[in-house]
Amino acid sequence: MRFEEFAATRLPAVLRFAGVLTADRALAEDVVQEVLIRASKRWDRLQALDHPEAYVRKMIVNEYLSWRRRNWRLLPTGTAIDTDDRVLPDYAREHAERDAILAELGKLPRRQRAVLVLRYYQGLSDSEIGDVLGCKPGTVRGYASRALSTLRVEMLSPRAPAVNEEGRQG
Amino acid sequence: MRTEDDLRAALTALERHAPAAARVLPGAPGRTARGLRSPRTVRWAAGIATAAAVAGMVTALTLPEGTSGTSGDKSGVVSSAPITGATLQAMLTAAFSGALDKVAVEHATYRVNSEAPVTDETWSYPLQPSLGQQVRTRTIRSTQGGTLITDTGESYLMPPVPKISYLKATAEVTEVSYPGKLWWRQQMSSHAVTPPVARELIANLPPLGKWTAHNTTLNGRPAIEYSLHTTSKAGSIKSWFIDELWVDASTHLPLRETSDDGSTGFDTVGTSDYEYLPATPANLAKLTPPIPAGFKRVYPAPLKVGQIPPPSASPSPVHTSSR
Numbered sequence: 313m314r315f316e317e318f319a320a321t322r323l324p325a326v327l328r329f330a331g332v333l334t335a336d337r338a339l340a341e342d343v344v345q346e347v348l349i350r351a352s353k354r355w356d357r358l359q360a361l362d363h364p365e366a367y368v369r370k371m372i373v374n375e376y377l378s379w380r381r382r383n384w385r386l387l388p389t390g391t392a393i394d395t396d397d398r399v400l401p402d403y404a405r406e407h408a409e410r411d412a413i414l415a416e417l418g419k420l421p422r423r424q425r426a427v428l429v430l431r432y433y434q435g436l437s438d439s440e441i442g443d444v445l446g447c448k449p450g451t452v453r454g455y456a457s458r459a460l461s462t463l464r465v466e467m468l469s470p471r472a473p474a475v476n477e478e479g480r481q482g
Numbered sequence: 483m484r485t486e487d488d489l490r491a492a493l494t495a496l497e498r499h500a501p502a503a504a505r506v507l508p509g510a511p512g513r514t515a516r517g518l519r520s521p522r523t524v525r526w527a528a529g530i531a532t533a534a535a536v537a538g539m540v541t542a543l544t545l546p547e548g549t550s551g552t553s554g555d556k557s558g559v560v561s562s563a564p565i566t567g568a569t570l571q572a573m574l575t576a577a578f579s580g581a582l583d584k585v586a587v588e589h590a591t592y593r594v595n596s597e598a599p600v601t602d603e604t605w606s607y608p609l610q611p612s613l614g615q616q617v618r619t620r621t622i623r624s625t626q627g628g629t630l631i632t633d634t635g636e637s638y639l640m641p642p643v644p645k646i647s648y649l650k651a652t653a654e655v656t657e658v659s660y661p662g663k664l665w666w667r668q669q670m671s672s673h674a675v676t677p678p679v680a681r682e683l684i685a686n687l688p689p690l691g692k693w694t695a696h697n698t699t700l701n702g703r704p705a706i707e708y709s710l711h712t713t714s715k716a717g718s719i720k721s722w723f724i725d726e727l728w729v730d731a732s733t734h735l736p737l738r739e740t741s742d743d744g745s746t747g748f749d750t751v752g753t754s755d756y757e758y759l760p761a762t763p764a765n766l767a768k769l770t771p772p773i774p775a776g777f778k779r780v781y782p783a784p785l786k787v788g789q790i791p792p793p794s795a796s797p798s799p800v801h802t803s804s805r
Contacts, residue, residue, distance in 0.1 A: 323503050331500030332493050341501040348506060413484065413492040432486065433493040466483045 313364065315355040319348075322365045330372055333429050335418055339376075347371045370444045373430070377422050377445075416463050424459035427452055564692035570708060570727070571684050577734035578610040578680045584758040585609075585765045586679035591626065592741075592752025599626040605769050606679040607761060611640040618769040619676040630660040633771040638675050649677050658771050665773050666780045679756070683736055686724050697731070700738060704731035 313321075330340040351358055351368055358364045417425060423445065430441045431452075438449040438456070445452065460467055565573075588604040605620040617640050623631045638653035653673045658665040677685070693708045700707075710725040728738040740753045759765045 319503070324500075327503060327506070328497045328500040331498065332496040335496050335499050337499045337501050340499055341506050344501060345506045409484075409488065410492045410495060413488060414496065417492065428489065429493060432490050460489075463489065464484055465489050466485060 313359050315352050315359075318355075318359075318364060318368075322368075326365065326368055326372065329369060329429075329434065330376075332433050333373065333376055333426065335414070343372055343375045347375050369434070373426050373444050377426060413463060413465075420459055420462060424455045424462075427455040428459050431456060564694045564711065567687050567693060567710075570693050571687050573734060574680075574684055574687070574729075574736065575610075577729070577736075578684075581733065581735060581758055582609055583761050585761050585769070587757045587759060588679050588754050589756075590752055590754040600624070600631070601626055604676070604679060606676075607766065607769055609678070609758070610680045611678055613640055613642060615640045617675075617678055619678065620769045620771055621676060622771075632660065633658040634676070635769065635771040636673075636676050638673070640678075641675075643681070649675050649681075651675050656771055656773075658773060658777065660774075663774075663777045664780050665777050683724075683739065683756075686739075686741075687727070693727075698728070700728045703737070705729060705737055706731055706734075 327340070327344060330344045331337065334340045334343060347368060351371060358367055361367055417428070420428070426445065427441055430436045430444060431438070436444070438452040441452045442449045584607075586606045586609050588602070588606070590602040590604065591599055592602075601624050603622040603624075605618075607618050608615065611617045616637065618635070618637050620633070620635045622633050625631065635656045636653045638651040641649055641651040643649065650672050652669065652671050653675050654667065655670050655673065656665065656667040692711045694711060696707050696709070698705050698707045705728045708727040708729070724739045724741055726738075726740040727736060729736050735758055736756050738753065738755050
């Protein structure tokens, strides 16, 4: 698969993943672009992998976890129209509970947040998450447990099906 | 107690933060309203460019013999030997150095994928600022039919030129949105500023590959046309850079450049024309976007990195007022 083919077919899913992971469109842009610059330069090696997309996702997670900024990001970062869209989000009152989760999610340490995204959005197993983060499955479960406790989310099953890019959970 | 399904639903809602592909791929319009020459375009270019690209920007060289149109040779090829992109960069740097007190104006028309063509008129002063010098830029974006979209002005002190990133500075940014009849002005830290026209043009010249020169005319003016001939190594990056460049035969200042690509399916295709105006009060005044009467000012709130906007129960972080 050439880089251009990857960009055409798989990039939208990668972008959604970055958006969920960062909850910040501008940050997602920066993170994805950094990763694409690096990925494109060594694509001859990445394309030989069975799942280059998975590797790109791993790069995105690592980039996100190591991302540093010295300054606050100020909105707006686009046109005034974009600005309205960004700072007037479609949080309706009926979604208050969901919004509360998102607000608390935003306060989690990044690794805990990444674990939740990889587990409940991406649908990875704890072993696969450990591979992405470079830690053992037990450590992943520790992160998940603390994060779920903070969010007051009750884990009904040891490993419930997750939302992923190929097919949404019904 | 919340359930895992609640968490999944919340996470899925975050997909709205997914950036558009056109914003992260090479050739995409940047958020600072530079189209073909967006900071992100430069960033892609700079990430691949060799150090020679940067070195060429600060090294004023004498034009190589046989490549200048001042010799009086108007009959054909001015340089039989191709030159490298790094050499061409250095030649342009030298040309810009001879016209420092000029206001540069770039008229760019481009399109991304099948989107409707967009036109950017970018004003920039000074032509080639030194470190710490006050820079002012203004980009007027419109449809090809002339309908205004945005008018963005930036003022900042010229930061150090990074090797593998776009220019960042603390900038005062003013943007007028014509469709929304809104405007805002904000001090923005670590902002990806619109680069001065000269810097951006040089940064978008591929240092790889070879360039051949021919005498020609452009809009009735004697000019030299440089054409990029890619090697196999440079071919892979050709689409992200300038591939044709016309310079004034006497001053060697760029008059026109084109970027074209048909292979990747997501790149830009565009042409930019340049002019260099004296720094008169009237021309300098055009570096500041006017605020049309009746437009409302918006006051966006600052957010921390990763911070999620508060729920709607809180007061809106945006306040508007009549001008």
